[in-house]
Amino acid sequence: MIIVVVVAIALLAAATWLLVKRSRAKSDQVLMDSFGRVRSEMIEMRYVRSYHVNALESDGQDTYIDATTWNDLSMDSIFQRINACHCSIGEEYLYHVLHDVHAPDGLLAFRTHLRTWCAEDPKSRMRLQRILEGIGRRSGSGLATYLFDPVAKRLPHEWVYKVLALLPIVALSVIPITMLVGVAMLLCFVCFNVIVAVVKGKSLESDLESLRYFSALVHGAKSIQRVFDSKLQEIASPDFAGTGEPDKGNLKDTLKAALAPYKSMRGVLPGSMHRSASELELPFLLFKAVFLSDLILYNRTVDVMIAHNTELRRLYAIIGELDVAVSTASFCASLPWHCTPSFKEEHVIVVEQGYHPLIVDPVPNSIVLDNDCIVTGSNASGKSTFIKMIAVNHILAQTLHVCCARAFSLGRAHVISSMALRDDIESGESYFMIEIRSLLRIIRECNKQRCICFIDEILRGTNTPERIAASTAVLRVLHNTESICVVASHDVELTRILERVYENYHFCEQFIGNEIVFDYKVKEGPSKSRNAIRLLEYMGFDAQIVAEAQAMLGKTENGSNTDYQS
Structure with a gap:
């Protein structure tokens, strides 16, 4: 009989081991297959902004690209294209x-x-990915608030909860003296504390969830420390604390120091009175409610975060950097080609075979920019995409240290733009007012x-004569700064007026039969072609409309259209 039981246990253990092994192999295959592929599912952007918003409010730095530039360059879409992170910390970071x-x-x-390590060592990368997946995703985790302003998250009047937690014990001590009074006191205190735990716990549920995620962060960091001990020792620590100086030692030492205040914390707030629980968990949850342990432990945890906030921010940054590295390596593997940019002292941009990462079959372009320039061209010829390609790669170079190009060199510079502006109906501001505010911010x-x-x-929001005059004045002011200004425009007049101070480039098209063919290649010099009226004809507008437009254009160019009546 004993032999049968032993054999049964052995078979069960073997079956369990095989199932776990098969599940692990399947999971590893999914990780391997997904690397270098563009994710089809998009995440909600409102869930990834918390860390940046809190950092912006806390640090008060103006070194980040602003919201206008971010929207102009469709950086939300760039983020989605790059993102292959495995935890919320990585996505927010x-x-x-x-x-x-x-x-x-540094x-x-x-x-x-x-990034290179993740790309060249798939076995280690998959082990790292599994740990990051273990940390997991929490929609709007709220943990970033604790990084930058933990004092605001602390519960006031902590002594009240400590006194309430002692009352059931006091009631128990009364029972041997007077049973009836003691039991009555115990029932009252237990009921009152449970009500306090439930009501206060509901209002704190998102905060308790944040601390549960913090617990997952600590657990994941411990796993990384254990699994990659020797590898972390090979990597020099950068400036995680934002001091401008590298952290001393290697990444192993930095992670160890960041973990030290939190290493003894186990299972921070593992349960909640507002989550479904099995029958076995109910006595434990009731015990926690009676003695208000979640509320007391909450403040103790926040106190540790306050006392060791630098270590907490460094710990968050390390996990974020590791997840970002995996994501960036996957992004690079999905590209037709990429490069690591080089930085120069002089303000010169050299692009070799650069392309925009959001275009599926891109046409690459090369250019050397050591001066301001105006890019002209017909509608849909590619000039706007071209300047966005330079802008996006400039950002990628200075953030992820990677570019969508064969080669890309640049001088370090802040990136700012004025492109995708629109009327603001709610504020009552016209397009032109928004545009001049945007240009003023660039000048400043x-x-x-x-x-x-x-x-x-x-200045597309005003009439042609004033647009040309004002644009000329603005562009001359920008030319007299240490910056490089890249302008896309239909106004070929600007190329003549500013030809001595601005370089000229253009895009063009060919009409082959009834087809318009664009090569999307940048060329030197100003544009000589127009296609707006031809596009009307191409899209099937009535012949009378096309003919009248052509006639009107001829009058305008000859200066004889002043008597035209609508």
């Missing part, structure tokens, strides 16, 4: 990293080291620091 174009050179070298920023600025269709 990636969103923040893509804003910080002033990351120190930090960029660190990111390149991690260029006077503060070296920038590369991108402007698409400057």
